[in-house]
Amino acid sequence: MKTEIRPGIYWVGAIDWDLRDFHGYTTPKGSTYNAYLIVDEKVALVDTVKEPFKDELLARISEIVDPEKIDYLIVNHLERDHFGSFAGVMEVAKNAQVYSGTMGRKGIVDVYGERWPVTAVKTGSTLSLGKKTLRFIETPMMHWPDSMMTYVEEDKVLLSSDAFGQHVASSERFDRDASFDPVAEAKTYYANILMPFSHLIQSLLSKVPELNLQPEIIAPDHGVIWTDPGKIIEAYGRWSRFEARPRVVIAYDTMWGSTEKMAHLLAEGVMDEGGVEVKFFNIRKSTNSEIISEIQDAKAVLLGSATLNNGIFPPVGGFLYYLKGLRPQNKIAMGFGSFGWMGGAVKEITARLKETDMEVLDGLEIRYPATKAQVEQCRETGRMIARKVKGGQ
Ligand SMILES: Cc1cc2nc3c(=O)[nH]c(=O)nc-3n(C[C@H](O)[C@H](O)[C@H](O)COP(=O)(O)O)c2cc1C
Secondary structure, X not given: OOEEEEOOEEEOOEEEOOOOEEOOEEOOOOEEEOOEEEEOOOEEEEOOOOHHHHHHHHHHHHOOOOHHHOOEEEEOOOOHHHHOOHHHHHHHOOOOEEEEEHHHHHHHHHHHOOOOOEEEEOOOOEEEOOOOEEEEEEOOOOOOOOOEEEEEOOOOEEEEEOOOOOOOOOOOOEHHHOOOOHHHHHHHHHHHHHHHHHHHHHXXXXXXXXXXXXXXXXXXXXXOEXXXXXXXXXXXXXXXXXXXXXXXXXXXXXXXXXXXXXXXXXXXXXXXXXXXXXXXXXXXXXXXXHHHHHHHOEEEEEXXXXXXXXXXXXXXHHHHHHHXXXXXXXXXXXXXXXXXXXXXXXXXXXXXXXXXXXXXXXXXXXXXXXXHHHHHHHHHXXXXXXXXXXXXX
């Protein structure tokens, strides 16, 4: 079945129903690799798909035009899920000319040498297909150095590469038909992929008028296509500004249950205050991706670990490393945990949290299981955090 987005603009991607792990990002609902075919006097293909899905891509193109007739292959992004079928497509589309951004061109030449000529484009460069004009917008580090977007001027369709994507495999291609909440899925995607580049997203959003972009449709490289782009642009504004809800995320791991008990007491304390939501995760029983999605718009993160061999329990260490790399902002953060003799985990968590832009509170350490007095101390710490989250002290 052909999926036409606007007259002459088609979705020709692939659906990866079975995908459950995308470079460590857990994808319980699979994903899609979206590629777009624009048929005018000239034919352009924007992006390809992950290599094992090449035949699916070519079959979808063949329903519309003979793939040999592709005149231009536009490479918006060099990651394997979009670039993996590049060589396979070029072998079929023998006369196609390749267009990519400055860094994209460099990346293609690094991999394939001068096997195919590649034209480097810059923000504002255009390519006429006849009645339709493609305009390119380089978006370096959103989320790779080579990332760019392609705008179909006359149709006001923005082919946005990874920005605005969601990892969901679905039979529906458009937001209006989606059997899931596309904004919620886009938040998980944003949190796990784009959070570190929030300042660049802010800058891009502020330049939309100057770039003369008025997209009526945003077609990303994963998930459904936005026919109501205002909704996702507004959400990207909130996420890139790190707007937070009164929510505390508690994530921890434990060997013998004492840190877990502290986590429960902290949660009880937060709930005692009222008006603050708690999200609670045992790190080994949860996925990093789901925890990060809740942290994206939470006001506080409490990270708990038992001390093992003078340091952090490894599952917590792994999560902390992942969190730090995503460069969260506008949050309160605190380490907590149980130890037996010299401790170490909470000190280490606190030091690492201080390397982020979050406001870090003194950690809460307890030797072995909490005593009666320490039970109250944990609860009171939870209450104090809830008050801070609500804006008091
Ligand atoms: C294998 C192992 C290594 C440990 N290493 C340390 C250590 O280096 N320093 C320390 O203070 N406690 C150490 N402990 C003690 C634990 O931190 C302590 O039992 C703590 O209460 C465990 O918290 P949990 O109940 O949340 O797992 C160790 C415990 C185990 C089982």
